[in-house]
Structure formats: C-alpha cells, structure tokens
Amino acid sequence: MQDAITSVINSADVQGKYLDGAAMEKLKSYFVTGSLRVRAGSVISANASAIVKEAIAKSLLYSDVTRPGGNMYTTRRYAACIRDMDYFLRYATYAMLAGDPSILDERVLNGLKETYNSLGVPVGSLIQAVQAMKEVTAGLVGADAGREMGVYFDYICSGLS
Ligand SMILES: CCC1=C(C)/C(=C/C2=NC(=C\c3[nH]c(/C=C4\NC(=O)[C@H](C)[C@H]4CC)c(C)c3CCC(=O)O)/C(CCC(=O)O)=C2C)NC1=O
Numbered sequence: 001m002q003d004a005i006t007s008v009i010n011s012a013d014v015q016g017k018y019l020d021g022a023a024m025e026k027l028k029s030y031f032v033t034g035s036l037r038v039r040a041g042s043v044i045s046a047n048a049s050a051i052v053k054e055a056i057a058k059s060l061l062y063s064d065v066t067r068p069g070g071n072m073y074t075t076r077r078y079a080a081c082i083r084d085m086d087y088f089l090r091y092a093t094y095a096m097l098a099g100d101p102s103i104l105d106e107r108v109l110n111g112l113k114e115t116y117n118s119l120g121v122p123v124g125s126l127i128q129a130v131q132a133m134k135e136v137t138a139g140l141v142g143a144d145a146g147r148e149m150g151v152y153f154d155y156i157c158s159g160l161s
Helices: 004-014 021-032 034-046 048-059 075-098 102-109 112-119 123-141 143-160
Strands: none
Touching: 004 021, 021 034, 034 048, 034 075, 034 123, 034 143, 048 075, 048 123, 075 102, 075 123, 075 143, 102 112, 102 143, 112 123, 112 143, 123 143
C-alpha cells in the first residue's frame, strides 16, 4: 500500500533526486487537505452502517435483484451484499485518508470481478449501489470531502467494469 507521501518520495528516489516543484505541490495539496480528510474519516466511521443502508435503499431495494431469483434474494445473499458495501466504504475511506488508491487494488479489486462473474453478482447493479453510496456520503461529509471520497468510489466502479 502507498500513500500520497510515499508515492511522491518513491518516484523522486527512483531518479536519485530531491523533490522538485511539482512534487512539493503534490505534498502541499495533500497536507492542506489533511484535517478535511481526518474529519471526513471520523464522520464516515461513525455513520457507516447508516450510509450503507441508505445507499441500498436508494439504489437496489424493491428492484429485480431483491426479488425472488435476484442475486440479493435470501437473507444470506442480502447480508453478503451489505457486507460488500461496507468493505467498499471502509476501503474507500482508507484510500481517501492515504490520498492514494493502491490499497483498493491490493485488498479489494484483485480478482473481484472474476469472483462476481462466477457467482452471478450483477456488476451493473453493484455499480449503481456504489454510486448511490457516493451521493449519500457526500451529503454527510460535505461537497469537498465528498468529491475526494468520490474519486475512490469511482475507482472501485471502474475497476469492476
Ligand atoms: C475486503 C475485500 C472483499 C470483497 C470486496 C469481497 C467480496 C465478495 N462478495 C462475495 C459474495 C457476494 N456479494 C454479493 C453482493 C451483491 N449482490 C447483489 O445483487 C448486489 C448488486 C450486491 C451488493 C451491492 C452477494 C449477494 C454475494 C453472495 C453470492 C452468492 O454466494 O451467491 C464473495 C464470495 C464469497 C462470500 O460470499 O463471502 C466475495 C469474495 N470479499 C472480500 O474479502
């Protein structure tokens, strides 16, 4: 896993150089948004289950996936879906705090699309649910932090499509 600081330092080190102006700018924009990120991280962790519940209610409840024959039908599969949404929220929050998406590649997206395809989990519906979670989260943390979280929710969606 990388973060905004290690990724800037690693790429300078590969070239055996001190940080140049562009690298310093990247660090600066990460540092000035530090308290915004930490505040958003606290709000999200205090409201995680409500965020997931509302995102599901907005996107999938009473749709084909929750009806008999749908992939969320039965308590076991419904619970697996909620759990997956909570994974996405938690790892997107880690990535937002780190300012870097690599943790999503390593711990969430690796092999996930293949798993979903083999289980018949409808990826289109799942992306709808993650997009709903992006809106719900932004409503809670505010536009600036919401935009930052949106980067990582979108990263998850494009990694699955
Ligand atoms: C931390 C990283 C991580 C992720 C992301 C993860 C996902 C994950 N979700 C799974 C299943 C599942 N995922 C869903 C999700 C959904 N079905 C729908 O229709 C909705 C669109 C959607 C919820 C939004 C469902 C229903 C299952 C169970 C499918 C089945 O067993 O038939 C499985 C198969 C094994 C299991 O059931 O636990 C994995 C590995 N596991 C991990 O360790």
